[in-house]
Each structure stands twice: as C-alpha cells, then as structure tokens.
Amino acid sequence: MATADLDVRRGAPAPKDRLVNDFSLQVATVNGSGSQSSNLVLLRTIFQMGIPVSGKNLFPSNIAGLPTWYTIRANKNHYVGRKKEVDFLVALNAETARDDVAALEPGAAVLYDEPLRLDALRSDLVFYAVPFDRLVAAVCPEAKLRKLVRNMIYDGVLAHLLHLDLAQLENALRRHFRKKPKAADLNWAAVQAGYEYASQHLPKRDRCWLEPMQENAGKIIIEGNAAAALGCLFAGVTVVGWYPITPSSSLCEYLISYLRAYRLDPATGQATYAVVQAEDELASAGIVLGAGWMGARSMTSTSGPGISLMSEFIGLGYYAEIPGVFFDVQRVGPSTGMPTRTAQGDVAFAATLGHGDARHIVLLPGTAGECYTLALAAFDLAEEFQTPVFVLSDLDLAMNHWIADPLPYPNGPLRRGKVLDAAGLERIGEFARYRDVDGDGIPYRTLPGTDHPAAPYFTRGSGHNDRALYSEKPQEYVANMDRLGRKFDTARARVPAPVLERDGAGEVGVIAFGSSHFATLESLDQLARQSGLHAAYLRLRAFPFNQQLRDFVARHRRVYVVEQNRDAQMLDLIRLELAANPGGPADLVSRLRSVRHYDGLPVDARSLSDEILRQEAQP
C-alpha cells in the first residue's frame, strides 16, 4: 500500500497523497461528556463548506460514563454511508484509546489528550498531542464550566489541521448556541485556543484535507426522526399515543415540539392535536386505533419491543379495518444488550404482524427526505385503505444527521379515504360497512357521531359479515378474508413504487432498501471501478411489492438482496411474492442471492462489495 512507504512523522504529505474531501474522522469520548455539541458544530461546518458529509453517533445504552464514538464522513462523491476505516481519530477516552489506536490503518492520524501518551503505541501513525486541560483552564476561569467547553478545543485544533473555514465554524457554533450567547462566547474562545495552539505547535503532517465545494447549495441537514416528525406535522396528525424507547423517542419528541410551535389555533391558542404519553405500547396502540376508528389521523412511534406489545391491536386493526400509522424505528433484538445499535430486523414481523392471516402495508424510507415524504404518504394510505400502516425506519437513519433536499410542501388535500357523512349516506342508499362496492376491496366507512340512522355499526374483530353484523358463518368469513386480500392487492399500485437507482449491464442486479441505500450506491461504484461489475440497483420503498420488482428480477441473472438482518427477511418476502404469482421465467426465485449485514453497526460499502464479489466468484 502506498501509505506504508510514507514517513508519516516527517513533513506534510505530497498533494497526491492527500485525502481531499474524502476521509472519515472519529471522535472517541465518554458518554455524557458533552462532546455532542463539538461534533455537531464540526459536522455543520463541513456541511456549510459545501462538502457532502454525514455524522453517525455510536453510543452505548447508558446515560453517562461509557465509551461513545462519533464518526463524521466527508466525501466529495456523496458516499455518506459508513466507512469502516477511520482516517483521523480524536482520542479522548482513556479507556478505549489503546484499542482505538490499534485499529487504525497505517498512515491515519490521531489527535489525543496529552496525558494519554498515545504516541508511543505505534510508529506508522501521525500523532498530535493537545494539552486539553491547560488550554481550557486558560479560556475558562470557572472550573465547573470547563467540562462543558473542553471538547470545543478539538474543533479549534481540527480547524487548523483539516483547513476548516473559520468563518463557517464560528457561524455553525453561534447557530448551535443561538439561545445561549454567553455559552457561545465561551465555546468560541475554546475553539480559538485550540486553533492557536495548533497553529503554533502542530505542523500539518496527516493526509486529511477539506476544501470548500458547492455541493450543498439549497440543502438541509436533518435527522431521520426529525424529518419523520415533520411528515406527521404536515400530514395533519391529530392524535398521538406513544411510549419512550430508543431509537424512536426523538421522533415523538420532535413532533411534540413542532406541534406546540405550529398547531395551536392562532385565534384561541388551543391545540388542534392531542399527544398522550401512554402507560405502555399496548395503550399507545389502543389509542391509535380508538382515534383512527373515530376518524382522526393517529400515529405512534416505537421500536421492536413496542411492536411486539402492539401486535394484538395491529392485527385487530387489520380485521376491523381501522387506520393508524405505526413508526417502527428498528434496533437490534429484544431486551437489553444492543438497544442502541441499528438493524433491519423487523421486516418480516411487520409485514405479517398479528395472529390469523394478516398482510400490512409497510413503507421503507431510504433517506432522511423519505422519512418525511413516506410519513406523509403513510397517513394517506392508512385512511385510504382503512388499515394500520407501518413506516420502517432504523436507528442509523433516524438518529443520525443526513443531508437532504429541502422538504417539499405536500400538494393536494389530505386523502381521507371513503368516509360517508350523513349526506353521503343519503346518496348511497344502502350502507354496509364491509361491502366491496367499488371492486377494489376497500369498503366505505362512517364515523361515530354521524347523525343518520344508517350510520352506526358495531366494530369487532374477525367474526362479521359485510353489514358488520356478528357472524360465524364460514362463507361470510371467507368472503371477508378474500376481500381483504383484494384490498391488499389494490395497494400494490398505490404504495410508493420502487426506484431504479442504477441501470446495469443486465447480468447482476442489486435490491436494497432503507438505510442500506448509501452504502449500496458506494458499493456499486466500487464494483464497477475495481471489478468491472456493472450492477443495476432497485431500491424498494414499500411492501406490498408490485410488477416492477418482478420485472427487475426477470431482467437479471443474479439478484443480490441487501439487508441488515441475519435471516434474509426481505429476500423471504420477495421469494414468497415471486412464488405466489406465477408468470415470467420459471426460475425467478433461484436468481435471488442474499447479502446480509447484522453486527449492529450501519452497513458499509466495502462489506457489501466483498460479499457480492465472493458470491460472484462462486459458480
């Protein structure tokens, strides 16, 4: 490797060895040490310099005291998925510093707190020692405040080393502390102290470089959960029941702050929404269904454990045909252990949740922007199809910062589905709650409170006929189940269509969804550049699938399904789909291959490329 020859301790690397706008920087600190502000200011500065960038927080399930890593990836080609290798490490956690340093590739840089004496560990890295305590003491006379601003020192040091634009840095910092001007001044002083120290004592010797670009003009930077919350706000949500759980809590917390700001009646100050922090997820789901039954746009957000508790209600919602939006921000497995790690492990669970037969509409946002647009779509679909709708996000998408286009204002009215008011009942003549009048499987409904003798009906689970009367007759049950099946088929053409992100040479296709998107894009480039493999890429955005998926599989000899779980859950759903709808080449199912990633970390391009190449090499 070229970098191994580099004498990293001598001068600055030659321009050809520089990693300009193409590196990953990791800050290793201790949970609760207040590094989040420094990291966000750093991220925002790079964003404001016009460079594509993403920030990922890898944090423990703990409030204070355990190690946490924040990774910023700047990449001129918009590769903002995770990159495995760290090019620049800011090592401030004594506990993990040795391991963090040992994991680096030769040629990487380490900025560390002087007393840690990390420079003795390796000779193939660039080390920068910074006396944090001394520097912070000089700018912050009040000892008890030092802990809060100490981390800002590294932003200043990095400003010098990476060539951050100082004006943008100050702007980002003052934005961050806009409500606390005093804190802003103090933090800015810490940045300056770091910068001056670095200018005088730390000649540039590493390869990481930032140069302004123009890639972010007009863009925003946002967490997936904030974007989803804005989707709910502009979808006109009126009833929210929720119970806190990482990584979904911030969705409802953002939503509450937006509702407070923008959904009070201007004349009276009264709320056009209600939010209840329920006693558990059983109750959140009950609140969603009760409100949906009454005609409100209702939602909850949770993660896997909460979905487990909601399963009976969601199954009932499917049979009783009640709208409701359920955000599942996925995380790893049950109970404690890896609750702050990311996964796409609820795919199969969500698609079929409930006892008895059930098939749910599941939306799969792949970008922060789609967390917003698919949230909007979810409310329309839930009411149009009178059914629970899932939005499957994940920790990586939801809690990390992503660059996105400005969120578009929704056009057209809210689509509230087939609801009959008293006048509508007059028009229609006979009303039967569960009758398929239009041949699309979607019945009409009335809302409680409607003043018309034909309006009321009695809602119950499985045992009802098309007039919502109690029935245990086999034919009536079958007729209803078959209609529900038709309704689901109608949804195929109405859910967000998959996106053909890349057209390929015809041989190999890749299917991915959700937060695997950016790593998949990068992997396709790696495969093309390094192995001449030009694969097509179809990004799924919803279940049920439609004809585009089938056509895509039919056009390729080998189709790799990328997903972040062990059991190839999405591949399984695709397999069922292809097998259940015969037609087209008989061997469609046998073309599917699985690429899985399930270590709790966001998926990275290198791992995908390696696995695809490994399978390509096999007969």
Add this chain to the structure above:
Amino acid sequence: MPDRLNHIGLAPADYRGSKTTLCAGCGHNAISERIIDACFELGLQPHRVVKLSGIGCSSKSPAYFLSRSFGFNSVHGRMPSVATGALLANRTLRAIGVSGDGDTASIGIGQFIHLMRRNLPLVYIVEDNGVYGLTKGQFSATADEGQKLKSGVVNQLPALDLCAMAIESGATFVARSFSGDKRQLTQVLKAALSHQGVAMLDIISPCVTFNDQPESTKSYQYVKQHESPVHDVDFIPYFNDITVDYEPGAVTDVRLHDGSHLRLRKLDRDYDPTDRRSALGLLSNAHGGEEVLTGVFYLAPEKPDFLAGLNLVPEPLATLPDDRVRPPQSVLERINASLA
C-alpha cells in the same frame, strides 16, 4: 297504546340493541336493560353516544343495547386505551365502556389504573361476577378468597376491591351496585352519565352458569340477603326543576357538571362521599364483613377531566378541516431555512 316518549321525543325502543346471546338470567342482561332505561330517561341522543368494550360475556353486551350508537368490541383488557383514543379524537361524544372483572381486574388492571388516574370522561362499567364467564368459569381477581369451584378448585388469593383501587388511583365517581337492584342501578347510571370525568361502576352481576352458588358473594341469593346500601340514591336530571326539600345532615346533594343533581339520602352510616379518606375508610371497614356495600362511594365533580387539561379546540379533532391541521407552506419554508 303508543310507547311513552322522553323529552327528545324518543321511545325506549330507540335505545334497544340486538337480541342478547347471553345466558337467560345472566346479570349482564339486566345491566343492559338498565343502561337502556338510563339513556332513555336522560334523553340522550343515541348517535351522540359510543359504546366500547373489551372481551368477555360482559364485553359482548354493548351489542345488546343502543343499536343506534356506534360500538367497538376491542381486545381483552385494553378497552381503556381505545376509549382514550376515541375521546381524544372526538370529545363531544358520550362514551360508555363495558368490561368484566376478568377484563378489568386481571389482564386489564394496568389500563384500568391509568384510566382512573387520567380521569377520562368515560362511564366505565365492570360487570362483576367473580369469574371468567366466556372461558367457562375460571376465577377472576375479584373472586372470594377461599371460594370453591364446582370442579373443586379453591381460590386462595384475596379479592381486589375495584372501588378502593379506583378511588386510590384518582377516579372522580366511584360506585357499586347490583344488577338486580333496578332502582338504584338506574339512578347510579344516570348520575354517571351526567358526570364529567371517569365514573367507575362496579356492578355485581351474577353468572348463573358458573358462579351462582349461594355462598358466593356474587350470587343472586347472597347479594339479595346481604346488600347494604350506604344511602338512597336519587338522581335529578338538569331538565327537572329542583326543589330543595331535604333536611341538612340527612342528605348530601351534589351538583354534577351538566347541572343535574345527585341526592344521597343517608341510611345508617355516617360518611362524606366527597371525601376520599372517608370513602376509603368505609370500604376498608367493610372488608371481611358479611355485607355487600352499595351506593356512590366517592364523588369529585369539580376535578377537571383529562381532556379539559389538554387545551384542545372545542371541535372534534377527527374532522378538523385540512387548513386547520396542515400548517401553511410558509411554516415549512421557515423550518427548511432553519435546517439549511
């Protein structure tokens, strides 16, 4: 002869439901009849009422009254949350929840406590027979300690007192009655329907099929012999003129939210139904006693209900027009700018 009509011009038949499928003689049927009477006498508009229930024989019963009202037979033990969502979406409707002792005191005890704590404006009826009727006679958590099933199984655990739990948890109207006490039950139901807040009614409702042995405190014979009303309950609706004709001391007269009055004529016990401690004391002293206390044990008509605390617009949230629930484009532009 034409049916008598109430003050909104409806007949009792307008409040009936479909034909019951419960056992003949089941206490739950009598309760449905009393709900019909109470709604008729109060002159409620059926379309302004919603009925919700969990799962059980008791929870089936909303199909057997008020067929001109919407109903929702939800899941076992979790009707309170459904009612919460429904009322958040449209708080202009009156809601009646029907549950059983299994539905409430076992699987649903968590939601029950939180419902009481929230003081949601819901008439919450527990049709209490001490057993799981629908699953054929297993003990519930209100079964008597030491009680023996026909199969020989003995209940070794103490019974939960739902009235005491409701008062402890924050309920603002707590009563116990008996499905066979036509007059008292109708009066209590009418008062509960006029109360603005959660009204928890523990109504003893014998299961003739699985728990009507004379030694069971939930049997007809036992309750008839041991019922001990703590007062005579009189409900005076807001549309009747109120004449103040009682001697202070003997009568407690409580004005309910809608202007109606609940008049409790003291029998032999001395206690104040507007005082929590006094109500709890009454219930705990009755423990272990032979008598089955009935009446309105606790009342706090002034305490604001859950919905009142949310500062909601007066119209139903469910049907607000688009422009009241979707902020204008300028708001999104401002938000985008703040993120750029």
